[in-house]
Amino acid sequence: MIKRKLDIIVIGGGxxxxxxxxxxxxxxxxxxLVLERNPELGGILPQCIHTGFGLHYFKENLTxxxxxxxxxxxxxxxxxxxxxxTMVLELSPRREVWAVNQHDGLLNLKADAIVLAMGCRERSRxxxxxxxxxxxxxxxxxxxxxxxxxxxxxxxxxxxxxxxGDVGLIMARRFAMEGxxxxxxxxxxxxPGGLDRNLQCLxxxxxxxxxxHAATFIHGSDRVEAVTISRLDESGKPIAGEEKxxxxxxxxxxVGLIPENELSKGAGIQLDPNTGGPVVDENMETSIEGxxxxxxxxxxxxxxxxxTQSGEVAGKNAAKxxxxxxxPLERRIHLRPEGNIRYVVPQIISGERPLTLFSRxxxxxxxxxxxxxxxxxxxxxxVKPPELVTIKLTSELLKKLNPEKxxxxxxxxx
Amino acid sequence: MDRETREVICILCPxxxxxxxxxxxxxxxxxxNAGCKRGRDYAEQEIKSPxxxxxxxxxxxxxxxxxxxxxxxxxxxxxxxxxxxxELARIVVPAPVRIGDVIVKNIxxxxxxxxxxxxVEKA
Ligand SMILES: Cc1cc2nc3c(=O)[nH]c(=O)nc-3n(C[C@H](O)[C@H](O)[C@H](O)COP(=O)(O)OP(=O)(O)OC[C@H]3O[C@@H](n4cnc5c(N)ncnc54)[C@H](O)[C@@H]3O)c2cc1C
Ligand code: SF4
Numbered sequence: 001m002i003k004r005k006l007d008i009i010v011i012g013g014g015x016x017x018x019x020x021x022x023x024x025x026x027x028x029x030x031x032x033l034v035l036e037r038n039p040e041l042g043g044i045l046p047q048c049i050h051t052g053f054g055l056h057y058f059k060e061n062l063t064x065x066x067x068x069x070x071x072x073x074x075x076x077x078x079x080x081x082x083x084x085x086t087m088v089l090e091l092s093p094r095r096e097v098w099a100v101n102q103h104d105g106l107l108n109l110k111a112d113a114i115v116l117a118m119g120c121r122e123r124s125r126x127x128x129x130x131x132x133x134x135x136x137x138x139x140x141x142x143x144x145x146x147x148x149x150x151x152x153x154x155x156x157x158x159x160x161x162x163x164x165g166d167v168g169l170i171m172a173r174r175f176a177m178e179g180x181x182x183x184x185x186x187x188x189x190x191x192p193g194g195l196d197r198n199l200q201c202l203x204x205x206x207x208x209x210x211x212x213h214a215a216t217f218i219h220g221s222d223r224v225e226a227v228t229i230s231r232l233d234e235s236g237k238p239i240a241g242e243e244k245x246x247x248x249x250x251x252x253x254x255v256g257l258i259p260e261n262e263l264s265k266g267a268g269i270q271l272d273p274n275t276g277g278p279v280v281d282e283n284m285e286t287s288i289e290g291x292x293x294x295x296x297x298x299x300x301x302x303x304x305x306x307x308t309q310s311g312e313v314a315g316k317n318a319a320k321x322x323x324x325x326x327x328p329l330e331r332r333i334h335l336r337p338e339g340n341i342r343y344v345v346p347q348i349i350s351g352e353r354p355l356t357l358f359s360r361x362x363x364x365x366x367x368x369x370x371x372x373x374x375x376x377x378x379x380x381x382x383v384k385p386p387e388l389v390t391i392k393l394t395s396e397l398l399k400k401l402n403p404e405k406x407x408x409x410x411x412x413x414x
Numbered sequence: 415m416d417r418e419t420r421e422v423i424c425i426l427c428p429x430x431x432x433x434x435x436x437x438x439x440x441x442x443x444x445x446x447n448a449g450c451k452r453g454r455d456y457a458e459q460e461i462k463s464p465x466x467x468x469x470x471x472x473x474x475x476x477x478x479x480x481x482x483x484x485x486x487x488x489x490x491x492x493x494x495x496x497x498x499x500x501e502l503a504r505i506v507v508p509a510p511v512r513i514g515d516v517i518v519k520n521i522x523x524x525x526x527x528x529x530x531x532x533x534v535e536k537a
Binding site: 152177178179197204384 | 466481531
């Protein structure tokens, strides 16, 4: 067993983890180690071969692999140490990390600061509740993407997609471009789950979108042969007689992402039931001192630019912690989402420094006012569930906060 | 007279205006419901000559992974997407491939190149 002591350990080598490691190293901390279970750095991005990355951060329209390659080069330039094919098994509340790989065997590492950047994973439960057979040909969208764009293998020729989030829409286009027949995208909600710009993926290829529909039966013995979908009523129950059976050899599940927090739970880090990720303060520090978190492990982002920014904040503050330059927050004001606001991150702020809150809404709304506490009101022309809502708290606005308050609600008025 | 109304969803900003475009005898006669000038221009382009970013994968010989991701250096006409895809399906490039390497110069005479978006080492 190898035992080592480091300044900072970053768990996960995706967009968030690499931004954190780079920011930490640039802040003057020397021993930074990134642990990644995949054979390469980059997280999900090497398999996201479409454009649409970096529009904010680089003001360029990059593909996923191009976006992340800039950070991987920086990791090499700064000589940041990393280990790939290394799986972190456990994190202790005393910032001890247990990991394993083929080369070193078991690793027992300790650090003054830890950055959690494990990303998110795909829900696969959706399929388990669908009656019918369990034939081959059912994949999650991420697995299908990896098979196509890294392993060079087309998982099916006649495809039905469950879920109209960005991942589902992008995979619909990807299959169509590869010459597969995309039979449709099925969505339980009355509106699509993805960004408007990704709806173009369906229109360009004439792919039908079945809103307020659910898959209700899977047919096929060895391989998927067809899937029955049903129209849903207002309460979300299938309407008898409104079924349609769609012939297909492949069913793609794109039914949601959840932050990957097995390690966080094991360490006893406080999680937010609204995000599925750790509760963080404005420094991106979790409930365990010296443990920071960033990217999709905190909440599922739609834009990588925001993931990178959160990584930079976490990395910078982890470095300050190590250097003894991170004083405790002057005050800890808890933000509580209410009404149409599903969640707010960070969950804890000091009210002393300007910052941007990230929030997600439950339902679309237009001409809405986001109300923080009693006095701060921010106008939003339009808000939609697939799009993160940013709430900029300037120093001017923060002056309106009541310094005595320990808790503030964040809500919306239409 | 031949008249047709088409809807263009503007993707330039989060508002996502549903812009209606009226076409008379193949010419745009009216653009409505655009929230701003940029959106109007976008709708006009979408009707006259829509373009798209193009990206796919190309097979690699003797690489660490069997395919490399590629993109066009500029958007291409929408109607050429599938033709470019079939053209690239016929190609195999030898490893190593470097990010930015030109895989096909001036594909189908569109005036854009196809470049690699990642590096693939030799196996
Ligand atoms: C299909 C798809 C399309 C998208 N399209 C866009 C787009 O067009 N534009 C845009 O801006 N954004 C897009 N995004 C969003 C954006 O790419 C992601 O939000 C971002 O890349 C997430 O980065 P991350 O570092 O938080 O997570 P990840 O990239 O998932 O990285 C987490 C890493 O942690 C590793 N890890 C996890 N657990 C362990 C462990 N126990 N031990 C070791 N390593 C571990 C994982 O292997 C992984 O490499 C898209 C996302 C997807 C999935
Ligand atoms: S038309 Fe203007 S306001 Fe409307 S979506 Fe497009 S860019 Fe936004």
